[in-house]
Amino acid sequence: MPILQIREALREAIDEEMERDDRVFVMGEEVGYYNGAYKVTQGLLEKYGEQRVVDTPIAEAGFAGVGVGAAMAGLRPIIEFMTFNFSAVAFDQILNNAAKLRHLSGGQFTIPMVFRGPNAAAHMLSSTHSQAFESFYCGFPGVKVVSVATPYDAKGLLKSAIRDDNPIIFFESEVMYGVKGEVPEGEYLIPIGQADIKRPGSQVTVITWGQGVPITLEAAKMAEESGIDCEVIDLLTLRPLDRDAILQSVKKTNRAVLAYHGWPYGGTGAEVADLIAREAFYDLDAPVERVCYEDINFSYAENLEELAIPSPKQIFDAIAKVAYHSL
Amino acid sequence: MTSTIPSTQAPDKDEVARVFKEMLRIRRFEELASRAYTQGKISGFLHLYIGQEAIAVATADLMKDGDRVVTTYRDHGFAISLGCDPGACMAELFGKKDGLVGGVGGSMHFFDKDKGLWGGYAIVGGHLPVAAGHAFASKYLKDDAVTLCFLGEGAMHIGATHEGMHLAGLWKLPVVFVIENNQYAMGTPLKRQTLVDDLTVRAPAYRMTSDRWEVNDIFETRRRLAEAVERARKDHQPALIELLTYRFRGHSMSDPAKYRTKDEVEGWRKKDPLYRAEQRLRDDHGFDDEAIESIDDAVVDEMQAAVDFADASPQPDPEHRFRHHLVEDV
Structure with missing residues (x-):
């Protein structure tokens, strides 16, 4: 069975889902020309072009909200936060828009999107860059929250997250992108909601x-x-x-x-x-x-x-x- | 730039009468909502659109299929102008089962996707990135639609507004941002919010075209808005427009609006587009009191029926509170 790093497993998940569904796109800081701050999106710009691998300025509230608006209009955005620490400035978009618009609209809108990136402490980054956000994002209804620690889980769950019709908060880890493990060839999904x-x-x-x-x-x-x-x-x-x-x-x-x-x-x-x-x-x-x-x-x-x-x-x-x- | 609306031709009698009636429908709806609020039938926050009706009516006139309106919590006017059922709108204000969104949203959160009302948003400025996202999807899907995003002048000073505008400009998205400058952010006049007099000075920094005028004449408003909308549609050129307007009521029902003078209010009343349309019908088209009253009577009947419908509608089923948080919650 092939051995992949977590970053490679995540990339395979994104790649396969983008291949499968034209409505899936990736947006975030440095996801394109820089090939990803942690190289998760490496090579995707070359394969899918600027329309579907979208570099953004440093404007988390802006591009998180663009993701919500795009999802409401039929696309399936994957919004990458360079780290979840920066999601703090986009919190309103997640809390008040992504998590609420389906309910607020009486079920008229669907928000199929993934907010993903590394969460929790890395190494010697001090207080603003070392935060675990699970208590924030699990603290309100309207979203699902996923956290992965192996390449196998990373791929299977990210694919499920991209296909899910709800907003998904998807936690990775800065210090674990290089962790290796077996990932089967071919497609598999791991259901959200199962330990x-x-x-x-x-x-x-x-x-x-x-x-x-x-x-x-x-x-x-x-x-x-x-x-x-x-x-x-x-x-x-x-x-x-x-x-x-x-x-x-x-x-x-x-x-x-x-x-x-x-x-x-x-x-x-x-x-x-x-x-x-x-x-x-x-x-x-x-x-x-x-x-x-x-x-x-x-x-x-x-x-x-x-x-x-x-x-x-x-x-x-x-x-x-x-x-x-x-x- | 050619607009969809003929601009050279003067509107005929029927057209003036139609827009007068459309504006009046919003005003009467709002007045009845105001009364219902004082009767205790509506709770929470109720922000009325009285004075700004021409903007919603002009907007509805120029929209094409697929175009979207994204607006603030002062959203009843757009719902009425876009053709949402007034009964459903009133029932929403009453928190009833037959409300526009089933009683979960109230005054500040009107949504009617099929009618092009993509939301009343109650966190100031938070909807601009979302509107940019709708436009991003339009460009991505090549659906030829334009998103019209309305904001108050008070929203010009919060971060999300500028991030949304910035991305729309950077990516050349088919969106038109329209500031409804009704002079006050709650009780704070514009001059105490910002040092600029003209809010469109921000447009060039975002590579947006801009336009700015006082909303006295609904036909001028429609023509100039349509120009921006068609540029957005054809060239993916976003725009920032500032409309100088006035709300005759307080910020919400709990605001007696003591921060402004009687003279100021009276000055704006003379410029009220609804009043001016009525004057036009009288002066240019021979409408007398009876003709005006007959339009008004029909409108009042329609809106009273909306109140009656809302009164009669039951409260939502208790189980309804569990619906739609996730797609699985059907």
Whole structure:
């Protein structure tokens, strides 16, 4: 099976969907002549031309809104944010237009579009460039939110996102574009709304997504060496949640840890913890643990940043804690 | 540049009577909405279009199939002029099941896609990029349609407005931006919002053509708007137009408009395009009180029927609140 980087898997998804449907186009800063800030769109301008691979000035509110307007008029835009940090200045377009216009128009308009780009901390970029936006974009109705961590998931889910008739927020990771993995030849789709068990296990459920996935798998390996068998669930879709996958696993293991790149206050981690507390309370043998960012703005300094981000060791400690395992 | 509307010929009696009636339909609709608001039948924000009717009527006249209007929360006038059912419009204001969008939007969010009303938008300036996006799609799909995007002068000072205009100019999109300068952003007069007197000075920076006039005569307004629309259609040349107009009511129903003088309001009343059309019918076409009243009676009957329809319409079904958030929510 071919081995691809995440950026290549994303590119294949976009390429195949553009090939398949003339209404699909990519728009964003540096997506064309520069071949993509992170090379996701490399080669697409040459293949599809300026009409369908559209370089924009630095005007996120402008081109996010153009995407919404184009989607309402029958196109299927893929709007690339160089990083989701810059989506903050386009927030009104996503919150008040993309997410609301179908409802506001009584179902007259359909908004089939994808907002995609890297999310969460990269490396030493300080506070404005290190933010996890999942709590913002999962915090209102009218959108679906996806987060990927492997080339296989990246391709299958981006293709589904492009074909979905709703606005989709699609999170990638700046530090994971080079991550390699198997991607089958030929077309496949991964349904939005389904979590994936990245590692089956019986004693502790660890729920994660995005950049949390590799560190959680590392923590699960550490746990295995200590005799604790973890099940790692990659949510993949953060809104709507795959409640069944979460509850089924927790009811089996009776223990749950949330491990993710994101702030602790509110958001998906809190939502999942709440779900488990309400729907699986009597199945729990220990309180739910959460390992995530510290509740602070990020610093540039390497040591300060490292301390704010969850480590495999911290996740392992949380696993050990819910398993009442003496360290 | 030839417009779709003959500009050399003076409008005949029937045409003057028709536009008078169309403008009057909006005014009477708004007056009845105002009354219903004071009766407690309408809640939330209600922004009336009284004084600006000529713009919506002129616009509806020059639009071709597929053309779109994207406008602000002061959107009832366009709905009426574009042929939306007044009963559905009033029912929307009443929050009823038979409302234009089923009671989910209210006054500020009118949509009727098939009639060319692509939205009343309630976040100031946020609709300009969307309108540019409609025009982007028109160019992409080669559908020959023009998007007419209306904004208040108060929207000229927020970022999204300029990003939308900038991209429309950069990509040469078939869109016409029309500023309805009704002199006040809520209670703030233009001179306290900006140091420029002429808002179209921004147009050259975005490589847009521009035009600017006071909306006294609906026929002049229609002709000059049509010129910009046809340039957008044929040459993909976007335009920025400033229309000097006036709203005779406050910003919304909760605004007594104490920030302006009686003299100022009276001065604009003399220039009111509806009043001027009526004078034209009387002076040039021999309409007497009875002839004017007969038009008015028909219009009042139509709009009263809209109120009756809205009154009779039931509230939306409780389950309706779950619909249309995602396409799966049918």
